[in-house]
Amino acid sequence: MAYDKFTVLTSSAVPMPIENVDTDQIIPARFLKATERKGFGDNLFRDWRYNADNTPKRDFVLNNPIYTGKILVGGKNFGSGSSREHAAWAIYDYGFRCVISSFFADIFKNNSLNIGILPVQVSPAFLDRIFRAIEADPKAELEVNLPEQTITILATGERESFEINSYKKHNLMNGYDDIDYLQSMKEDIKVFADKSVY
Amino acid sequence: MSTKPATLFDKVWDSHVVRKIEGGPDVLFIDRHFIHEVTSPVAFLGLEARHLKVMFPEKTFATADHNTPTINQHVPVQDPLSANQLKALEVNAARYGISHWGLGNPKNGIVHVVGPENGITLPGMTIVCGDSHTSTHGAFGAIAFGIGTSEVEMVLSSQCIMQPKPKKMRISVNGRLGKGLTPKDVVLYIISKLTAAGATGYFVEFAGEVFRNMSMEGRMTVCNMSIEMGARGGMIAPDETTFTYIKGREKAPAGAAWDKALAYWKTLPTEDGATFDKEYRFEAADIEPMITYGTNPGMGIGITRHIPVEDGGSKASYDKSLEYMGFHKDDAMLGKKVDYVFVGSCTNGRIEDFRAFASIVKNRRKADHVTAWIVPGSHIVEQQIKEEGILDILTAAGFQLRQPGCSACLAMNDDKIPAGKYAVSTSNRNFEGRQGPGARTMLASPLVAAAAAVTGVVTDPRTLMAE
Numbered sequence: 223m224a225y226d227k228f229t230v231l232t233s234s235a236v237p238m239p240i241e242n243v244d245t246d247q248i249i250p251a252r253f254l255k256a257t258e259r260k261g262f263g264d265n266l267f268r269d270w271r272y273n274a275d276n277t278p279k280r281d282f283v284l285n286n287p288i289y290t291g292k293i294l295v296g297g298k299n300f301g302s303g304s305s306r307e308h309a310a311w312a313i314y315d316y317g318f319r320c321v322i323s324s325f326f327a328d329i330f331k332n333n334s335l336n337i338g339i340l341p342v343q344v345s346p347a348f349l350d351r352i353f354r355a356i357e358a359d360p361k362a363e364l365e366v367n368l369p370e371q372t373i374t375i376l377a378t379g380e381r382e383s384f385e386i387n388s389y390k391k392h393n394l395m396n397g398y399d400d401i402d403y404l405q406s407m408k409e410d411i412k413v414f415a416d417k418s419v420y
Numbered sequence: 421m422s423t424k425p426a427t428l429f430d431k432v433w434d435s436h437v438v439r440k441i442e443g444g445p446d447v448l449f450i451d452r453h454f455i456h457e458v459t460s461p462v463a464f465l466g467l468e469a470r471h472l473k474v475m476f477p478e479k480t481f482a483t484a485d486h487n488t489p490t491i492n493q494h495v496p497v498q499d500p501l502s503a504n505q506l507k508a509l510e511v512n513a514a515r516y517g518i519s520h521w522g523l524g525n526p527k528n529g530i531v532h533v534v535g536p537e538n539g540i541t542l543p544g545m546t547i548v549c550g551d552s553h554t555s556t557h558g559a560f561g562a563i564a565f566g567i568g569t570s571e572v573e574m575v576l577s578s579q580c581i582m583q584p585k586p587k588k589m590r591i592s593v594n595g596r597l598g599k600g601l602t603p604k605d606v607v608l609y610i611i612s613k614l615t616a617a618g619a620t621g622y623f624v625e626f627a628g629e630v631f632r633n634m635s636m637e638g639r640m641t642v643c644n645m646s647i648e649m650g651a652r653g654g655m656i657a658p659d660e661t662t663f664t665y666i667k668g669r670e671k672a673p674a675g676a677a678w679d680k681a682l683a684y685w686k687t688l689p690t691e692d693g694a695t696f697d698k699e700y701r702f703e704a705a706d707i708e709p710m711i712t713y714g715t716n717p718g719m720g721i722g723i724t725r726h727i728p729v730e731d732g733g734s735k736a737s738y739d740k741s742l743e744y745m746g747f748h749k750d751d752a753m754l755g756k757k758v759d760y761v762f763v764g765s766c767t768n769g770r771i772e773d774f775r776a777f778a779s780i781v782k783n784r785r786k787a788d789h790v791t792a793w794i795v796p797g798s799h800i801v802e803q804q805i806k807e808e809g810i811l812d813i814l815t816a817a818g819f820q821l822r823q824p825g826c827s828a829c830l831a832m833n834d835d836k837i838p839a840g841k842y843a844v845s846t847s848n849r850n851f852e853g854r855q856g857p858g859a860r861t862m863l864a865s866p867l868v869a870a871a872a873a874v875t876g877v878v879t880d881p882r883t884l885m886a887e
Contacts, residue, residue, distance in 0.1 A: 241737040242616055242716050246851040251830040255487065255501035257461035257508045269853045274839070297737065299617035302650065302716070303851060304830075305552040306459065307568035328586075328620060328652050329552060333568035387584065389444025399570070401470070404578035407439060407447065408475075411578055414438045415476065419684065420451040420545055 225338025227397040231320055231366045232376070234291035237356045238283055243296050244303035245330060249312045251304075262308055263315030284316075288360040295352055296323045301330025301341075310334045320366050322373070324349040335390050336399065342366060342373055348382045351375060368395060425691035428657050429588055429623050432563045432688065436546045438580055445582040451545040452557075453480040453575045454531045455518070457487055457505040458832070459550030463573035464512040472577040477517040479579060481540055482509055484522045485530045487832050490795050490822035493523055502833065516576075529798020529824040532556035532766035536640065537800050539669030543658035543685040548575060553766045553848060555646040558655035559639035560662055561688050563623070565653040586652045587621055587697040590690075592628035595704030600882035602776060603638035604768060604846065604865035606630060607645040608710035608720040610702065615732070616718035620650030622698065625690060630704050631656050636665040637772040644767045645848055648717035657689035709881055711753050712850045712863040714741040719850070723868060723880050727751045744852050745860050746840070753878050756862075760843035761792040761873040762855070763866055764822075765829040768846035769797025771804045773866040778813045780870035780884050786818035787876030793835055794819050795827040817874070831856045844872040 253265040271282050278285040294313065300323035301309065310333040313321065319339060324346045334341045344352070355362040355375045365374040368391060374381040386394075393399060404411070439447040455463075460482070467474070474480065487502040497503040506523060513520035521527040527534060532553055535541045541557045547564035548554060550572045557564035571581045591610060611618075624646050631639060639656050646654030663682060666672045673681045708722035719731060719741065729749045731738050742748065747756075763769075763777050774796065786792055794814060796802040802824060805811050811821055828835040829847035831854070837843045839858025846869050850861040862878070871879035 239734075239736070240740065241733050244716070244849075244851045246830075246849070246854050250853055250857070251486075251832045254458050254832065255499075255505055257505055258465065259462045269857055274857065297734065299620070299650070302616060303552065303647075303849060305550060305554075305566035305568055307462075307550075307570060310568070325617060325620065327617070327650060329566055329568065332583075333570065336568060336570035387444045389441050389582075400582045401466070401472075401570075401574055401577060403582070404447070404574055404580055405472070408578060411438055411447075411449070411475070411580055414449055415579065418449065418451065419681075420479075420542065 225397060226319070228319065228338060228340050228368050228394040230368065231292060232363055233293050234361050235293035235295050235322070235352070235356060235364050236283055236289045236291055237353055238294065238296045239353050241297035242299045242302055245301055245306050245309035246303055248301070248309040249306065254306060254308050259311055261315070262312035263317070266312040266316045292318055293320045293322060293364055293366065294318045295349070295356070296321060298323060298325040298346065300326050302327040305329045307333045307337070310337050310339055314339055322349070322352065335394065338394065338397070340366065340368060340394060342384045344373060344382050344384060351380055425694040427588055427690045427694045427696065428561060428625055428655060428688055429563065432544055432546065433585060445584045447580050448546060448583050450548050450575050450579055450581060451479065452540060452547045454535055454547070454549035454554070455480060455482045455509070455572065456531050456551065457484050457509040459569050460512065460572055461505060461508045462569050463576060466573040467577060474516040474518065474576045475579050480518045480576065481535070482513045482518050482520040483528055483531050483534055484509055486826045486830065488523050488825040489833050490793070490825050490827045490835055493823045497523070526799050529800065530766045530769055530826055532644065533769055533797030533801065536560065536636070537669065537798060539666055539672030542666065542672070542681070543662060544688050548581065552647045553644050555651070555653040556640050556644040556766055558643035558646065558653050559636060561655055561658035561685070563653060563655065566647065586623040589619055589622040589624045589651070589698040589700070590696040591624055591626055591700045591702070593630040593702045593704055594628045595630065596633070597630060597704050597707065600709050600867055600885055601707060602865040602867055603634055603641040605707055605710045607642045608712065608717070608863065609707045611645065611649045611717050612710070612720040613702070614649045614700070614718070616648060616716040617650040619646070622651050624651045624654040626654055626656050627690070632659065635772060636661060637770040640770065641767055645717065648848060658685045709865060709868050711868060711878060713745065713747055713753060715744055715850055715852050717848065717850060717863060720863065721753065723753055723878065725753065727753070754880060756878040757842060758790060758844050758872040758877055759841040760837050761790055761869050762795070762828045762843055762845040762847060763869050764793070764795030764797065764827055765847035766797065766826070767848040768866050769795065769801065771801050773846065774801070774805050774810050775808070776866040777870045778810045780867055780881055781817040781819065781874055782813045784817055784874040786873055790873055790876050792819050792873050793822060793828055795822045796824050798824050828855050830854060837861070844869050844878065
């Protein structure tokens with residue numbers, strides 16, 4: 223599925239300083255029954271966001287209009303648990319294009335990259351600085367620069383670089399995906415399969 | 421040939437790399453692909469949109485498990501959304517020529533139970549599925565891990581996925597397990613030591629006497645939960661226990677093919693002197709029956725212990741977790757009230773788990789206030805439960821056996837623990853709301869689950885076992 227190209231994103235951010243945010247919180251299993259990829263953003267963080275009677279929980283960050291933007295900032299070990307890509311779909315569908323944390327679960331990171339969300343891993347100290355900047359000013363903007371591989375807190379100029387492999391970087395900047403790449407090497411795959419033990 | 425001693429993981433991974441991308445991931449060939457109703461429909465839509473075919477339909481196997489009811493499976497599925505997903509799987513499988521064990525099929529069951537029991541899972545393979553507990557199949561010395569739906573589409577269309585090679589970790593547990601200890605306790609103990617993120621970025625090999633002495637069912641329980649410490653997967657070197665388990669299963673190699681396969685499998689184990697990026701060593705003597713008290717699988721303790729005052733993470737996250745559970749720092753776990761008991765899942769839904777459960781409930785009665793859901797992992801397991809007389813023991817003790825499926829492990833069907841209620845579960849995740857909105861889960865072994873089911877409170881199973 224095509225996604226928006228990612229180059230430089232300048233946006234305010236939504237802070238969620240909770241550790242081990244698992245994919246069951248991002249999208250509970252009972253909302254995985256669709257056979258199409260649409261509307262998942264409505265149920266993003268469903269049980270943290272809404273009461274059982276579907277009224278919004280006032281103290282949850284997504285229900286606080288002060289916080290907006292295309293960047294979600296989470297505590298360490300973000301996206302642990304289930305492999306459901308629906309978690310990344312929900313985050314994308316809600317309007318986020320970048321998730322920042324000091325540590326991501328592997329499958330969530332892969333899923334995000336595959337659908338056009340940039341997961342940015344920063345040091346624990348820099349993550350703290352981001353949370354503090356947003357606390358001081360909820361509209362504080364961050365600049366995520368994929369070509370340069372840097373993230374900057376614009377108000378203070380504090381900057382850190384982040385890692386991403388050059389293949390995925392190229393894909394995200396051009397809106398390409400792995401399926402295109404794999405289709406282009408099908409002959410090699412056929413040759414390999416012929417030699418396969420199984 | 422390099423003379424450097426190689427690990428099991430390196431041998432299997434390196435033999436499946438079709439292409440290495442400079443500064444990028446490896447293109448990895450996949451031998452076996454399992455699909456189920458929840459994470460595959462959008463992948464098939466993607467194929468359709470791109471006008472792609474399934475490249476090797478004979479390497480993909482479909483089973484329905486996540487959404488399926490565990491009672492009255494002979495009548496049409498009531499929930500229209502679940503019914504729709506089950507139908508989509510059936511239609512997609514038929515359209516692309518994929519083998520499909522749907523609801524009602526005698527081979528149906530949880531994907532990570534039916535793969536091994538039918539001989540589809542073999543040593544040295546690469547195995548993926550759109551489900552994080554695919555790590556289960558690592559018990560056979562396969563590289564097996566969960567993938568997202570985009571990757572399901574990649575495997576369907578090209579039999580490959582693109583993955584950076586993980587780092588290697590070895591976790592050794594030596595000594596002998598004492599009374600009342602099961603593979604579940606071993607893995608919950610390891611996760612409690614490493615934390616829920618302790619193996620992120622790594623592929624784990626489990627080694628040492630404890631795993632060598634473990635049955636295949638036990639090894640599957642351990643590898644199943646590798647993902648709960650963040651690992652990409654876990655694996656155990658194939659040995660005689662592995663070969664004995666596989667031999668004669670429906671899709672296992674036979675005759676000359678068996679001899680050839682066996683010779684290959686024997687070359688797989690990690691060689692002496694091979695190195696890992698990280699190593700942990702534990703002693704069996706330090707492990708006691710485990711139970712979790714919080715909202716991630718790393719929050720586990722010995723059942724006789726008290727809830728710690730902190731877990732090394734942030735205080736706010738820890739306090740949030742205990743508040744959700746309705747527990748307090750320094751509470752004893754023993755004696756805590758239990759409302760529900762769930763035995764089943766891809767973690768503990770195999771025959772040995774029901775044997776263990778039955779060994780405790782035999783000649784006892786289910787506590788009146790406890791609701792118990794006893795759910796076999798497959799129809800084959802269900803049949804074994806009946807043939808071995810376990811069903812009679814369960815019935816006499818006041819338990820009912822349900823029909824196979826993922827059930828209350830993730831509560832996508834009607835098997836939901838009500839808000840605020842406490843469940844002792846043999847499944848794999850105690851996340852908030854995992855077993856139903858507001859449900860409070862304590863993860864444990866089938867023996868601990870049995871002790872809770874008959875006493876109605878958290879109980880050390882060793883106190884109910886004969887000397």
